[in-house]
Amino acid sequence: MTNVLSRLLAATALTCALSNQAFAQGTTQSNTTNPPPKKVVLVADTVHISAEGLLVAEGNVEALADGIRLQATQVTYDNQTGQINFEGPIRITQGEDVSIIADAAELDNELRSGLIRSARVVLAGQMQMASAEMKRLDARFNVLNQTTVSSCRVCQTGEPPLWRIRAKRVVHDQQERQIYFDHASLLIRDVPVFYFPHLRMPDPTLDRTQGFLIPTIESTSLLGYGVKVPYFIPLGDTRDLTLTPYLASETRTMEFRYRQGFEKGGIEFNGALSDDTIRPDITRGYVFANGLFDLGRDYKLTFNLRAVSDDSYLSDYDYSDLDRLNSNIKISRANRDESTEFAFHHFKSLRAEEDNDTLPSLVLQAQTERRYFPTSIGGEIRTRVEAHGHQRRSSVDGDAGRDVGRANASLQWLRNWTLRGGLRAGVTGELAFDAYRTLNDSSFSSFDSAITPSIAVDFRYPLAKIAADGATYLLEPVAQIGWTGGNNLDVANDESTRNEFDEGNLLSLSRFTSYDRRERGAQTAVGLNWSRLNTKGWQSHVSLGQIFRSEAQGDFTQTSGLSGTTSDFLIAGQLKNQTGLLLNARGLIDPNGTLDKASARVGWSNSTLWLDASYIWLNEDLQENRDQEISELALDSRYRLARHWTGLLDWRFDAVSGRASEAGLGLEYRNECVKVELSLSRRFSTSSTVQSSTSVGLSVALLGFSVNSNNKSYDRTCG
Structure with a gap:
């Protein structure tokens, strides 16, 4: 006291x-x-x-x-x-x-100005500036003479830091958050590497300022040795431009990125222009643009624009793996009881085997779906109205020039009951109207329409049990009996060409991806869901299912799992735990015991490992333009080998041909003051428009001058 x-x-x-x-x-x-x-x-x-x-x-x-x-x-x-x-x-x-x-220190009576001896300035806990004497002016400027600047940890061993900047004079402007160097030298250990008469760099507390970003040295078999030096230009508080000259032995390229934020949205443009020896006859380039705006009343405007000079440009420069470009503009609204969208799409294929004149490149679509909860009859009512049109550039009669417009509407009623003993029963009734207009194809009617009624009753019997070890078991048999009337329309199958049986559409009355086809006749679906959840975070789920029909649906392909009167047997499972492991697998086995499709994916994410591995197997199917089976393994991983070392692996293997289609290795070293990345990648190609290439990349970043660069888990410790 x-x-x-x-x-x-x-x-x-x-x-x-x-x-x-x-x-x-x-x-x-x-x-x-x-x-x-x-x-x-x-x-x-x-x-x-x-x-x-x-x-x-x-x-x-x-x-x-x-x-x-x-x-x-x-x-x-x-x-x-x-x-x-x-x-x-x-x-x-x-x-x-x-x-x-x-x-x-000798300061005035406001602590704003004065002289400080043996000073060490620490910025954001990561950048240090040391000097025998520092002048402090108006609580804004720190002026240091004969200064050493570094973000590296210095131990009491006499060993110099990994890097440091030694300058005759350093001025730190706390208001502008900039550091100005006069007669500065960059030293690696104690060896001078670069000299700068004048140098300006942001302090670690500044989010954005004009200047150079981390350069990258690259070498590819197509473009040769080169360097990328990005330069960031803020254009006020809501806009910025990044220009990245890419100078290599086989190309002169200018990459750019423009971003702008608005009160109710934002836009971003990414692109490049190139003059290279691969295609010396043209100026090559690409532009990708994205935007999102809030229009009010929950409506959103989004756009994605994609344009490229030639089919191989994105691959040659490793800008994107896309081989089909979808440019679109959408206005949409989604809430609990409504989903509305108006969209315009333009498609461009970069695949050598596809002709853009005969593909439906222009697509217009408008749809709205709403749901209501009437108290008089109970349950839920869903209404859906959709208009769609697609057009090909070709006007040749037949599938090469066919243009289609359609209108679809449906009224659906759903209601569920819980019966004695816990049995859950549900009923679904639907009345749908479909109308199609076909142009430039005399093999189909120019106009056709139909009204389709359907009804289904489903049952579920969920069972639960808690075991002696505290684990919870859930078992749920499911079954559905349904019928769909009407006849198929005399229209071409332009939209429902790729369909697949999975656990999400087991109890659907129509599993076609669009309304140009509907499943007809009577059908029965049966399935079983099993789950186990233990007290330590482990979860496992298994789903089984199969469909039986009174008549086969000829427009389903063989490997969709839905052809014939008896569908393939579906088995799907999931396993995950508290350590970040997630495993998903799915397979379709036809009634003869042949595997039609299989896929598996493993994800694992924790402080040491990030892993994404997948496998897919597809049987041959000429209806899906696949004359041989596909068996492919993909792996993308990042593993922290030690405190400062991280390994990266990217691999895609074609098991049918017995060779890799893509492969990449990377090694990263990082501590509290430097980050070095070395990468090696190889892309194998059999396309006539895309060439195989090998790339090597190197980037070195001095940490401490940017925000969010101080990850304490990488910091070195003094023994």
């Missing part, structure tokens, strides 16, 4: 003394426009007046003024000059990002 009281009395005495000095200065300057000095609060264990008339505070001294906090062991205040001397070790903090550690 006595110690606390003495600190309060000392604080009061010091504050009064500084306030009197501030008042005196304020009265002498009353004829000027300068604002009165800020009040400084001093707290200490003891206070006394020296023989020279100086006010001396000792023991746990703290000074606070206008967001500045200073801690020292002793403070001497001269009432005549207004100067405050601090004896260290001292620590000055301003906000959360600037900290100054020093041996001694």
Whole structure:
């Protein structure tokens, strides 16, 4: 109690003394426009007046003024000059990002200006600037002479830091958050590597500023050796432009990215222009544009525009793996009881075997789906209305020039009941109208329409059990009996060419992807869902299912799992645990025991490993333009080998041909002050438009000058 009281009395005495000095200065300057000095609060264990008339505070001294906090062991205040001397070790903090550690300081009575000796400035806990003497001006500028700057940890072993910048003079502008160097040298260990007469870099607290970003050295078998040097240009608070010259032995390329934010949305453009030796006859390039805007009343406007000069440009420069470009503009609204969308699509294929004149490249679509909950009949009513049209550039009669427009509407009623014993029963009734207009194809009717009624009843019997070990088991048999009337329309199959049986459409009445086809006749679907959830986070799920029909549906392909009167047997499973492991698998087995399709995917994410591995197997199917089976394994992983080392692997293997289609290796070294990435990739191609290529990349980044670069898990420790 006595110690606390003495600190309060000392604080009061010091504050009064500084306030009197501030008042005196304020009265002498009353004829000027300068604002009165800020009040400084001093707290200490003891206070006394020296023989020279100086006010001396000792023991746990703290000074606070206008967001500045200073801690020292002793403070001497001269009432005549207004100067405050601090004896260290001292620590000055301003906000959360600037900290100054020093041996001694001479500051004015507002702690805003003065001289600091043996100073070390720490920015955002990662960048350090050390100097024997530092001048502090107006709490904004820190001027250091003969300065060393680094973000590397320095241990008491005499070993120099991995890198540092040594400058004759350094000025840190805390308001603009910029660091200016005069006569600066970059040293790796103790070896000078680069010299800069003048250099400006952002401090780690600045989110965005004009200047160069991390350069990348690349080497590819198509473009040769080259370097990319991105330059970032902010255009106000809501826009920016990044220009990246790419200079290589076989190309001169300018990459660009433009971003702009608006009050209710934003846009982004990415692209490049190239003059290379691969196609010297043309100027090559691409543009990808994306945008999102809020139109009000829950409506969103989105656009995605894709354009490229030639079919192989994206692959040659490794900008994208897309082989079909979808440009679209959409206006949509989605909420709990409504889904509405108006969309325009333009498709362009980059595949050598596809002709863009005969593909439906222009697509217009408008649809709305709503649901209601009538109290008179109970259950749920869903309405859907859709209009669709697609057009080919070719006007040749037949499938090469066929244009189609359609209109579809449906009214659906759904209701569920819980019966005695826990049995769940549901009924679904639907009445649908389909109308098609076909142009430039005399083999089909120019107009056809139909009304299709359908009804289905389904049953579920969920069972649950808690085992002795606390695990919960769930078992749910499901069954559905349904019927769909009407006849198929005399229209071409343009949209329902790829269909697949899975656990999501087991109880659907029509599993075609569009309305140009509907399943007809009676059908029965049976299935079984099983789950296990234990108390330690493990979860496993298995689903089984099969469909039986009164008549076969000829438009289903063999490997869709839905052809014939008896569908393939569906088996699907999932396994996940608390360590980040996730495993999904699905397979379709036809009634003869032949595997038609299979896929599996493994994901694992934790502090050490990020893994995404997948396998797909498809049997041959001429109806799906597949004259041989497909068996492909893909792997994308990142593994932290040690504290500072991370390995990367990207691999895609074609098991049918017995060779890799893509392969990539990467190695990354990172600590608290540097990040080095080395990558090697190879793309194998059998296409006539896309060539095989090998790429090597190297990038080096000095950490500490950018935000979010201080990941403590990579920091080195002193032994």
